[in-house]
Amino acid sequence: MRVSKPCIAVLVATLCPALMFGGTISGKVTYTGTPVKQKPIDMGKEPSCAKQHATPITTETVVTGANNVLENVVVYISAGADDTTVPSQAVTFTQKGCQYIPHVVVLHTGQELQVVNADQTSHNIHPMPTVNREWNKSQPPGSPNLSEKFDQPEFIKVKCNIHPWMAGRFAVLKTSHYSITGDSGGFSLPNLPPGKYTITAWHEDYGTQTQDVTITGNETKSIDFSFKAKAY
Amino acid sequence: MNKHMQFRMGFLYLALAALCAFPVAAQDAPDVGPHPPQPMKPMESHIGKVTGHAKDAKMNYRRYCAGCHGDQGDGNGENAVWLDPKPRDFTMATFKCRSTVTGTLPTDEDLFDTIGRGLTNSNMPIWNTFSDQQRADFVAYIKTFSPRWEKEKAGDPIKIPAEPPVTIESISHGKALFTKLECWKCHGPQGKGDGPSAATLTDSKDQPIRPYNFAGGGDDSRLKCGSTNSEVYKIFITGVDGTPMPSFADVIQPNDAWDLVHFLRTLQVTRHSKENDVLKAAGGKIPAYVEKQSEAPASQSENKAAGGGN
Known part of the structure; x- marks a missing residue:
């Protein structure tokens, strides 16, 4: 196939800004309900570890922050960005x-x-x-x-x-388009060329949720995930 | 009987024969067991000069193995509920006794040996009543239960250097390693399987599992994957996959590993061994290990050179 030079120039002109800056998908992960209380860990059998913790630590199956923020959620592009x-x-x-x-x-x-x-x-x-x-x-x-x-x-x-x-x-x-939530619950997936994406949010105890997002240009789309807390 | 009658009778016989023969010919061979027949994967095994064929083990597997390991090889045979530890789930393709590094498939020979040796402290008997050919066929059959056998090769067998002589020093160093590598956390200070972490151990299917008790049993005491010193060496280098026993391949040097083997033998207090003889000759007490200077050979040669200079 022959493609004229002006045509390539137009293509580069339209694609490059998107590749350089691209769209961004960002948002926040929260929970509803009451998460199960994390259990304190007794490290008595391992004194060299126990003495490293001034206050006893707990399990980390569900870690939450202020305002119903859910931490340790991996948000990633599961379809649309071949990487x-x-x-x-x-x-x-x-x-x-x-x-x-x-x-x-x-x-x-x-x-x-x-x-x-x-x-x-x-x-x-x-x-x-x-x-x-x-x-x-x-x-x-x-x-x-x-x-x-x-x-x-x-x-x-x-x-x-x-x-x-x-x-x-x-x-x-x-994929290397991923983000993991911290104590703010926020995530951001930058540098996305225009296209249709499936965003998956995974939590070790609460499972996965997905949302489809279409990026048309140099824009930021906001999506949020909300997981229902398991009572047990 | 005239000719016409003869012809008619002949036709009748033919028709009868066709009626009887046709349904038999049209049916497949009847299947044994509760599951519908499945197309058999043409899997082979190679043990020395013996080539095993999966299809040849089908009947024997159903008769001798399926009761525990299940028709589908998933470890859910009808006896499985009564067994502890549970029968191996062949669909996972994770095996305890291997000559290969952790996380890899065993060799055909590893599986062949396991069938013939049985697994001590479990319900897996010693199947040495089968011929080599039959055991090779079983190995091929076991490999039909997981697609891993089509996608992956067996791991590289670990290298075992020649065993150095047993000395009270090697036993003493082995004991120091047992402490340093924290084998005692699970196996206990006397190797009785009663270490501080023993009570909470589970296998990869979340079933409780006991660490090996070295002190139990006499001359007939067997270890999980064989009773020779090389097999003891192998077990902590490869690890016992699917259980809490990890591989120490990255953290122990070959000669140190032999010292550890020599010490482990002394934990088998009632088993006759050269290690226990050496220990007895040394007065029955393992002396404290004195750490050699790590650069000992270099400094020795230096000293010699210096001495030569004087």
Whole structure:
């Protein structure tokens, strides 16, 4: 097919601003109802961890902020943005004070995951996937970081069998258009070229919700997600 | 009987024969068991010179294995509710006894060995009554239950270096490693399976699971994946996938691993072993391990060089 030069110029002129600035989808994640109270964790069996916490910590299955904000929700583009570029930067997952930091790690399929043991005790890192392969590795104190990756998109529970209260999630996505909510509950997915997108919000206990959004140009579309709190 | 009659009778016989034969020929071979027949995947296994064929294990699987592992290989056979630990779910393709690194498929030989060895402290018996060919056929059959076997290759077998001699020093160093790597957190300080984390352990299907008790049993005591020293070595390098037992491949050096094997043998207090002999000869007490200087060989050669200079 022959395309005239002016035609290409017009195409570049229309596409480039969108590629450089693009549209943005942003919003807030909240909950309705009363979330179940998180349980306090007794680290008495692991004094080296217990002494790192001035006040006892609780489980992190449901973490909320002021004004019904729901934290640790992964908001990502599940359809519309084919994104096969694997970020070259590794994502770090740290075991500190017998807790996972962060509690939910988001990474691209094939992206490197660095697992750090910052504690004075052994941990075993035991992801429990169903699509990817299950493995289980020991990481005593002072040992080098583990370098891992996952090939298939999946929300994977990870635990330490030695310290059964440790439970985190690996959110393996096939997109790098994602955002994870913090104490403001806000999320933002910038740099989106015009197109139709499916936005998914995932929470480890409350499941997933999706919304379709169409971006026509250099605009910001606002969408919100609201999860119903489980009573148990 | 005239010719015409003969012809007519012959025709009748033909018709009768066709009536009888046709329904039999039109039906498939009747299926055994409660599930409808499924097309069989042409899966093979290769153990040495023996090639196993999945289709040849079908009848034996239904007769000897399905009661626990289920017709569909999902570990939900009719006996499963009564069993602890639960029968293996072959649809997950996660196996305890492997020669391959954690998170990879076992080799055909690993599965073949498991069938012949059985799994101690479980209801899986020693199926050494089957011929090598039959066990190879079972291995091929087991591989039909998960699509992973078509997509992935078995993992790389781990390398096991030659075993160094057992000495009281190697046992002593092994004990130090047992403490440092925190094996005792689950297995207990005396290896009795009563460590502080033992009570809360669950397998990957959230079923409670006990850590191995080294102190139980005498000369007949078996470990989960074999009883030779190499097999003990293998178990903590590969980890026991699907259970809380992790792989120590990244955190233990080959010679250190052998020292740990020598110490683990002394935890089997009532089992006769060369390790227990060495320990007895040393007075029955494991001396405290004295950490060698990590750069010992280098500094020694330096010292020698310095000495030579003087």
